[in-house]
Amino acid sequence: MSTLYQPSFAAGELAPGLHYRSDLAKWRAGAKRLVNFFVHPQGGISNRAGTQYTGTAKATAAVRLIPFTFNVDQTYALEFGAGYIRFISGGAYLTVAGAPLEVATPYAAGELFALKYVQSNDVLTITHPAHAPQTLRRLGVTTWDFGPVDFGAQLGQVTGLTATAQSDSVPGGTPTPSMRGFRYAVAAARRSPPDYGPLSADATCSNYDLGYNGTNGTRNTLHWDTLPGASFYNVYRFYQGGWGFIGATEDQTFVDTNALPDLADGPVEANDPFVDGWPATVGYYQQRQVFGGGTATPQTLNFSRSANFTSFDTANPLQPDDAITATLASRESNSIRHLIALQDLIVLTASAAWSVSGGDSGVLTAASILVKPQVFVGASDVPPLTVNFDLLYVQAKGAAVRGLAYNNVANGYVGQDLSVLSAHLFTGYTIVDWAWCAEPHKVVWAVRSDGVLLGFTFLREQEVYAWHRHETDGQFLSVCSVSEDGEDVLYCAVRRGGAITVERMRSRRIGPQGTNPAEAWFVDCGLQYRGAPATTISGLGHLEGRTVAILADGNVVTPRAVAGGTITLDRPASIVTVGLPFTALAETLPLDLGQQGGTIIGKRKRVSQVRLAVENTRGLEVAISPERAEREPQWREFKERRFEAWGAPTALLTGTEELNVAGEWDHYGSMLIRQTRPLPCTVLGIMPEVEVGS
Structure with missing residues (x-):
């Protein structure tokens, strides 16, 4: 009898080709499946939080969510649809006279995911090669202005000389x-x-x-x-x-x-660089606004005058603060897709990544500009993410995710494939949208072309690169992240039936100490009632006809269907969370002793007992993965209720819990962990007792 120990899942869900690569350092921290479980930077796994129903989008064909941050206390998720923008803040739509606040735009549904944008203070600049650059200006909480950028002289001509x-x-x-x-x-x-x-x-x-x-x-x-x-x-x-x-x-x-x-x-x-066509992308660098790409000038960069973002005028002779025009000397004429300011300005095309800087002087001028190719792996149209000093982008060919960071030894930027260990999650799919939520869990959320939401826990200094996948009763379409209440909150556009709903992923904080089960929110597209004890919960019209999961005062209630926008409880409750259920499932890799203890891969083995290190957990079940697919797992649940008072909800467990699983002899020994209830669970480590045969 041997006791094995997996203390971390920091490698995430590994591709099938790596399931038996116990020689890899990452193998011991990997998993066979992580569905609706995310990986903590510290290595543990938790079921993801559920989502709160914010509203139903105006559009039914396509919706894109774009963040707008005026400051850390005033943030917005912008709902872009065909010809309009709506505004969401704090989980609710901004309204005027009872109707959602809305501004008109020139963008068609098919153009939404080709929009590029950059923000400076309260101005969001948006580009698309078929339209003049536009600005969205925040003038007040419910006062917004949208219109084309004026590249003409702001000052008129002196007269009467x-x-x-x-x-x-x-x-x-x-x-x-x-x-x-x-x-x-x-x-x-x-x-x-x-x-x-x-x-x-x-x-x-x-x-x-x-x-x-x-x-x-x-x-x-x-x-x-x-x-x-x-x-x-x-x-x-x-x-x-x-x-x-x-x-x-x-x-x-x-x-x-x-x-x-x-x-x-x-x-x-005076100079107008866009007389022949509109730019495809926009950014800022060294107090200049820079536009790039487009149909007429696909590889040209146009930098504004210093500190004057809409002027592209030049003096004769040229002055240090004059506008700058530069063209990439590339072997292929691939349009500029993205402009990101790091130590240098990073220019991404479909075939390469370039850096633009001021050369030895460090100050960018028309007389001092250095353009250098860095890596020859291009980017897709999905806007890159900046994560600390790293740049993450979706590869143009295929759907791999790459990182780009400055390296002092190479004296330049070096690339890294961040998805190679989980390549199966990308094969046959593309990434269509994504967002970075730094706090509290350091997760990139990426929408896959089939509507699955991928998560990527990323902490480079600790070598945490962990992919996981997330599913719901619908298809994810778009995501964005904004800061709310000290956390980075994910907003999602989800197709559910014939409508598109906008939802906000809830925090996993459940009470001040994280131990109050009544505060748990582990349902999707949900709403919560808080008030005097009640048995009738209304306002659920968006879930009409759906069978919903219910948590009432911390107790799991039998699922029931929504009829007439309401559900009826058997007993009154003061905190009731109602929404679509989802299952979190984790599966470990085949058991092995590791290189020092020899290998047991291919040998028959039996897991008789499992100990789990858990934190603030309830409702968790464990089973041994059957060797034959037609057999159902035999699920075992922890004994939970212990010392609680009569009528009080079952407390959350923290510590080491033991289960007799009575596994059969097989060649794998993989274990399954699942959560089917609207309750939290966190697994910090797994310790199976294993008998090894021939």
Whole structure:
């Protein structure tokens, strides 16, 4: 008789080709199946929390959820459908006069998952190659503005410019005219945000005494009309074939006493980089907004002026804060798909990842820009995720998930396949959407093309790379993550029947100490009643005709069907959670002693007893996985009720629990763990007692 011990599941669900690779370090922390169980960064597994019904989406064809974060206390999940956006905050739709707040958009249903976006403060910029870039602005809790980005000059053109030659030493104040003429132009400027208007129409005057005699008191005086929004005005004089700067003033008057024009500081010239087509993606880098890709210029990057996100103007000659245009010198003409600011700007195409930086100076300018290829594995259209200093993206070919991080030894960015150990979860499918929930469990949630939700627990510094899968009575369509109540909360769009519901994954916190079963929420698309003891629970119209799981004051109630939007309990209860049931199932790998103890793979073995280390657990069942598929597992349940008072709910268990499982002799010895009830369970370790035969 041997006692084996699996203290961790930090490798997640492993591909079938690895089920007998006991030589791998990750094998001892792997599982054969993890369905509706997620892996903790510390190695244990818990059944995932259920979801709360937020509402039914307006659209029935396609819905995409996009996060909007004004600050950590004001976050929103945006419901994008064909031609509209709706707003969700704190698990509820924002409403005006009793109806969901809604703004119109130009996007069709088939374009939603090609939208790229980036946020700065309260402005979300959205791109699609078939449409002009748009901005969504938050003006107040229920006041939002949506419209195209204005890439034209924000400041207008100065008008009314006149130039007059004057002299204090000449009778009448008018100096001698000559063939030497002076030609002037003025441009308005704004300090914050920095902006420059176009040059005015020029004005000329002739002044022989200023040009040749240099007579004291001789000058040219300029006047122009006030321009609203201008902070000051730059004055230029035409000299040696170009415009040169001669001064600035906050007034509408300027006096030129023959200042030498600075040709190195010329006026700003208007530039619209999108006259031939709209960009495909958008980002920010070093205080510049950058657009990339598109039909007309698939490999071109357009950086705005520094600190002026909508101006792409340049001066002649170029200045350090001017707009920048750069094109990838690639062997293939694959459009730019994503722009992500890390240490450098990472540019992802369908075939490669590139870095853009300021070179040795570190400051990006038109004269200092370094574009380098990093890895030749391209990205799909799914927006990448930034996880600390790592970039996660979905591979263009297939559905593998890759990581990209800077490596000091390589002096560049290196890639890593993060899904290779669980490749079976991706074969034949694609990832269509995903979101990163850092707290409290550090999980990437990824929507697969068949509606299954994959989870990926990721903590690189502890080498935790654990995939798990999650299913519901429906198909997941889209997800996004926003911060609420100190956690990263996942919002999901789920197709249930003919409708699309928007749901919020609940926290696994069940009371201040995590031990109150009445607070448990382990049903999907659910709602909760809290109030005076009641037997009739209403408001369940979205679950009409469905058989629902029920938890009433911490006690599991027999499932029943929703009729007329209500259910009726046998006994009154004050906290009632109602929703669709789901089963969490974990299966261990075939048993082996490991390399030091020799192998028992292929030998007949029998598990007679199992000890589980559990935390805040109730309703857990254990069985030995039958060697023959046609046989049903013989489930065993822990004895739970012990010292509770009469009428009180059964307490949650924490500690080591033992079960006699009476397994049969077989060649695998895999164990099954499941939770079918709307209750929490966490497994920290498994210790089977194993007899080994020939």
